[in-house]
Amino acid sequence: MALNVKVGLIGLLDMLKFANLAKKREQYINSMPAEEIKADYPINNFAKAMHPDYQPLTVDEIIDHKAAGAKTFIFRRSDGKPASYFRAGQYISLKLPIGDSFVTRPYSISSSPKQALEGKLAVTIRTNPGGFAADYMLENLKVGDEIKGSEGLGSFFYEQYRDAKHVVALAGGSGITPFLSMACAIRDGIEDFKLTILCGSRSEEVILFKDEFDKIMAETDKVKVVHVLSDEQKDGYENGFITADLIKKYAGDEPYSIFICGPEAMYRFVDKEVAKLGLEKKYIRQEFLGATKTVWEHEGYPADKKDQVFKLTVKQGPNETVCDCSANEPILVAIERAGIKAPSRCRSGECGWCRSRVESGEVFIPAETDGRRWGDKQSKEIHPCATFALSDITIIVPGEYY
């Protein structure tokens, strides 16, 4: 070979140097003291505090919003630590042992991130028809009770480099909660943007957090709340529904982002109104909808399956559980009913925390809430919170840490 490379003076010594690399390494290692190995890193501890397996939460105080049929539960960390810091607008997933089941529910955090540093966290829960977990909490949860919750989750928060400096929030019912947290964060100097909230309620009497918002508005001119009453006409309030014209009226001339949070019926209405505004997609953000309660109305669903009950086999680590699963309920619900602690968070098909694998069987996944990754769609992975069984089925679910 023509190539003849020289680095050092004598080629042979170079070869020896190469041959001795491992020997030299061993000599170097052996010249070191044998100290005790510590693997303790502030960066890892920080990550763990921000994203714990779960937060133990004790009910510290309950505020009853009687007329609105809602309660605010103020929790403190049971272990005395600060609550995991979060972005205003995020939700936590509460883990509720109800009877023999382990059920999770996502609730927007209604308190300020500032309070998290003091170990406090609040959610506001409203009764809703068929709302089995909400009713359980409203009726049973007392001061001093301990439950478990996740850290703050989701991407429903203000991001200065993405969103317009002015956010017009469209809230319906308990959908107001993330916006209370955002308003608090603005007041507390944690977030810096202009927030106009159009809050839909039936009547003045059932408005949530009217006093809280009035107080915040007195402290900062960056927050403005407009109550929109559908069933009542009253001075100082808008009347009717949240329409495109109403949004334009309060948005003003500067660019704005729309943030939407509320019940399913409200989305169906405001989506059409928002479409009239002709905004770019990036200026419209909405909180998760929840999984469909009427899967049989979705395109492609085999109607004859609707009332069938199938055998569901759940494999979790070395354990196997067999239970029933209706074709019209998300597979996750059947897993929970069977008393299995399986992971779940958003319960809207989006976050992927419940990601599981179908070993055998047929399923239906509504396109609207199919938040799976590309690679998972090609494979046998599903999000059980938004997937429905169409036959006897065996799935492999991840473990859970609580």
Add this chain to the structure above:
Amino acid sequence: MAAKYDVVVVGSGNAGLSAAVSCVVQGKKTLLIDQHNMPGGVASSFKRGRFEFDPSVHEICDVGAGDDLGHVGHIMEKNGIDVDWVTVPDCYRCISTYSDGTPMDVTIPAGREAYIDAIEKYVPGSRASLEKFFDLIYEIRLAKVYMFDGTPNDSKYMQKHFPNTLKTCGYDSLTVMKALGIPQKAIDIIGVYWPYLGVPLDEVNFFHFGNMIDMYVTRRAVVPHHTSHEITMTFMNRFYELGGEAWFNCRAEEFLFDGDKCCGVRTTLGDVECKQVLANINPNIIYAKMMPKELVPEREKKLATARKDNLSTRFSMIYFALNKSCEELGLTDYCVFFSSTADSRKEYERLKSIDNDYNILISYNNIIPDASPEGTCIISFTKLFSSGEDWSKLTPEEYYKAKDKMIAKCISDVKDKLGIDITPYIEEVEVATPMTFARYLGTPEGTPYGFEVTSWDGVIARMTDIEADFNIKGLRHIGAGSFFGDGYSSTWINGDMTAGLACAEISEGGNK
């Protein structure tokens, strides 16, 4: 009663996936566990709005194609892994300053001839030395195949066939490139890739660095068509197909011992017995927290002391989805390096600061047109840190501000250096920090890179005695913290090789 397996693989990152598939291909009853709810480690994807992002991949080397398969390509073929790869046509554009302080803005294509032509254009007179350089790294390629094919190495054969490899590979990369007579400015251009190995040119062994250049330039890099989660799922589907079992959201809490032999794993889903453990966990975490202290070998304590300040690169990644196409925005390159100097030693020192100027821009749609919906594009930025100190000091409130600062820095980099303002088009933005990597990988300070391949601890020094660091019976380390260092390709190879050792030991029925 504990579940029983031949092999338990702990950690389903790249090394774990490769090892797990290798084990089932060899007919071993294998359990793969991971503390996260899904497999992949950094080889994953995440969704925001209508976009799916790759969290980590830039360019994957050593795959090859057709008759010219690389080491990775061979492993994939052997183990039945078939990924939809897309070839990366150019190596990079780099906007920086040369070591002598003059401004650098070069675009370097892949392929030996095109690469040399381009550098000759920027640095006239470098052609002859570059030809020599490429001859040498080609010889290294052949030497590598010979050395790591699993059979004993004959020094006479090596002296005859790989004399230049033997003569150069005891040295650092800067020394060898200078000895080849490559002009400093050309070294600056070749050296752009140095951060992918984590240590500067005057430190990283030439065999390692030269081989990387060969793989990226001569053999060309590839990326998966549908994010690295596609690769992960290809591994997983193959693993399941061959009877492998996987438990996710399942943390290994400690390793179980029978005398001084590791015989199982205590997990959050129960105890598991096995003949061999392949641990894709940084070794120091195992020694400090996951096994009886009295069983930690003295030699491993010494190794940990020697490596005390040698954790390799930490990362922050900033991901944008823009509601304009790359074409409309004028983002023409797949990969652009922004650095303050091509002097790798100086840059390495600067990378200790959280406020450093280093950044790598990847514009995926330039080679994967359907990486995002039509009329949009996905770009990512990679920032590097050679120390975790600044990040370690942040409070929760400062943390979100630090993330915003990362976003602002990326916006200003493309504005100032490429003249492109992406501000009005940001539909989604997300920031991963060393904390994010620590959360998902569990590695020290979140490094995906293991320990620095310093002069005494280079990959070749580690690999010429592969079992030197495996001093716990029944347990072998895989992943970036093991012998082959960082990167998708290295950890796949490392996982496959180590699985081979473990399976062979089981088949022989004996203990090490």
